[in-house]
Amino acid sequence: MAIVGKHEDVTPEVYDDGKIAKGVEKRVLIGPDNGAPNFIMRHFTVKPGGFSPFHTHDWEHEVYILKGKGFLRLENEQKPFEAGDYVFVPPNEKHQFVNDTDDVLEFICVIPKYGN
């Protein structure tokens, strides 16, 4: 059955050990629990100075920046992004989302069902 929901009503998972990740909230908006057959839509909030893990895995990210600015840290470069940008991280490319600003960063990140 079709679902319409508010992202802020989804309980977040918090990643904030300060070393591997900092100031990150992840909300799974659409996933296996809703009957999603192929891929998972998540909403991320990254506080000022926060970051996701600098890591790699064998699945891709398809991202849309909703609010704020930051940069994508890769092995040998950094790519800045801002609201209205899309970001594609292919499988097996080491990456990190960094909020080096004084404002909150928000983005949508879609992954295949087998990643998590």
Next chain:
Amino acid sequence: MAIVGKHEDVTPEVYDDGKIAKGVEKRVLIGPDNGAPNFIMRHFTVKPGGFSPFHTHDWEHEVYILKGKGFLRLENEQKPFEAGDYVFVPPNEKHQFVNDTDDVLEFICVIPKYGN
């Protein structure tokens, strides 16, 4: 290789025959041309009074509303949505995105690679 791009730099496909669809622009942000292995991220703009086709297919939509308001027309009901909402349309459920407001509607819609 990772990609960062601006959605407004992508050339849109226009759907505007006034019967099947009206006032719709589709931008494929991330898809097979970028090496996306599993699913496709598209950006839609629907002008005031516009609508997507009222149709069904055997793949799902995972949607995030970026801007504006509207409603999801289903076979037997309508579900309103607004910016900040997520929308899941499972496979084989007849659906239409309608902008019945005076403002532009924008959303992200992700589909599996085999849908199009």
